[in-house]
Amino acid sequence: MADQPLLAADDVHLSFGETRALQGASLQVYAGEIVALMGPSGSGKSSLLHCLAGILAPDAGSVRYGDRDLAQMTDSCRSALRRGEFGFVFQFGQLVPELTCAENVALPLRLAGTRRREAHRKAAVWLERLEVADVAGKRPGQVSGGQGQRVAVARALVTRPKVIFADEPTGALDSLNGELVLKLLVSAVRETGAAVVLVTHEVRVAAYGDREVVVRDGRIRERELAR
Numbered sequence: 094m095a096d097q098p099l100l101a102a103d104d105v106h107l108s109f110g111e112t113r114a115l116q117g118a119s120l121q122v123y124a125g126e127i128v129a130l131m132g133p134s135g136s137g138k139s140s141l142l143h144c145l146a147g148i149l150a151p152d153a154g155s156v157r158y159g160d161r162d163l164a165q166m167t168d169s170c171r172s173a174l175r176r177g178e179f180g181f182v183f184q185f186g187q188l189v190p191e192l193t194c195a196e197n198v199a200l201p202l203r204l205a206g207t208r209r210r211e212a213h214r215k216a217a218v219w220l221e222r223l224e225v226a227d228v229a230g231k232r233p234g235q236v237s238g239g240q241g242q243r244v245a246v247a248r249a250l251v252t253r254p255k256v257i258f259a260d261e262p263t264g265a266l267d268s269l270n271g272e273l274v275l276k277l278l279v280s281a282v283r284e285t286g287a288a289v290v291l292v293t294h295e296v297r298v299a300a301y302g303d304r305e306v307v308v309r310d311g312r313i314r315e316r317e318l319a320r
């Protein structure tokens with residue numbers, strides 16, 4: 094494990110009106126590790142994920158990606174960082190309903206300027222890895238929840254991001270399908286070397302992490318898990 098974290102939140106505070114979502118949260122994420130962010134509903138997990146990913150700006154404290162302080166970057170630099178270095182998986186796949194599954198996976202590459210043929214070739218590889226090659230030509234509305242989430246994972250990984258942010262990625266699935274999605278996600282990131290910030294409130298899901306971090310009242314309570 095590298096000495097310097099890839100991503101680091103330091104004493105982050107964030108409020109929504111009167112609600113103090115984060116109250117001095119600090120977290121380091123190292124290259125290639127899977128960090129499970131646990132904690133009850135409303136404890137601040139998603140808020141922390143959004144701050145780490147540069148989607149929300151903290152009221153106080155800092156978030157650094159490598160040497161860069163996200164707050165010091167321009168909006169367009171932060172967007173470029175999110176597109177180029179980060180991948181996202183949410184509870185409900187958030188696939189574009191009008192596009193086929195293959196087109197959804199190819200989309201981040203197309204937006205980054207990759208030619209259509211090459212983008213689709215890579216998309217096919219990732220659909221294969223996530224064991225959903227058979228739904229390539231279907232639209233998200235025509236596939237199961239588990240298949241849709243595997244397509245969403247393929248889309249998050251196709252650009253080979255350095256960090257994957259997964260917010261309750263199995264929250265809408267039954268345990269069997271949830272387990273399959275996690276297993277495929279973990280083996281895929283082991284291959285690409287991406288770090289994962291995995292938000293969940295399920296102990297079973299957190300067990301897929303290398304390290305478990307508990308969020309409570311907008312702060313971190315950390316405990317190491319044996320590998």
Ligand SMILES: Nc1ncnc2c1ncn2[C@@H]1O[C@H](COP(=O)(O)OP(=O)(O)O)[C@@H](O)[C@H]1O
Binds near residue numbers: 136137138
């Ligand atoms: N956009 C928002 N507007 C108002 N309150 C919010 C917003 N997002 C989160 N909150 C509040 O902040 C607190 C932390 O929320 P969140 O980070 O979503 O927790 P978790 O993901 O652990 O369930 C909760 O009290 C929640 O209601």
Ligand SMILES: [Mg+2]
Binds near residue numbers: 138139140
């Ligand atoms: Mg949440």
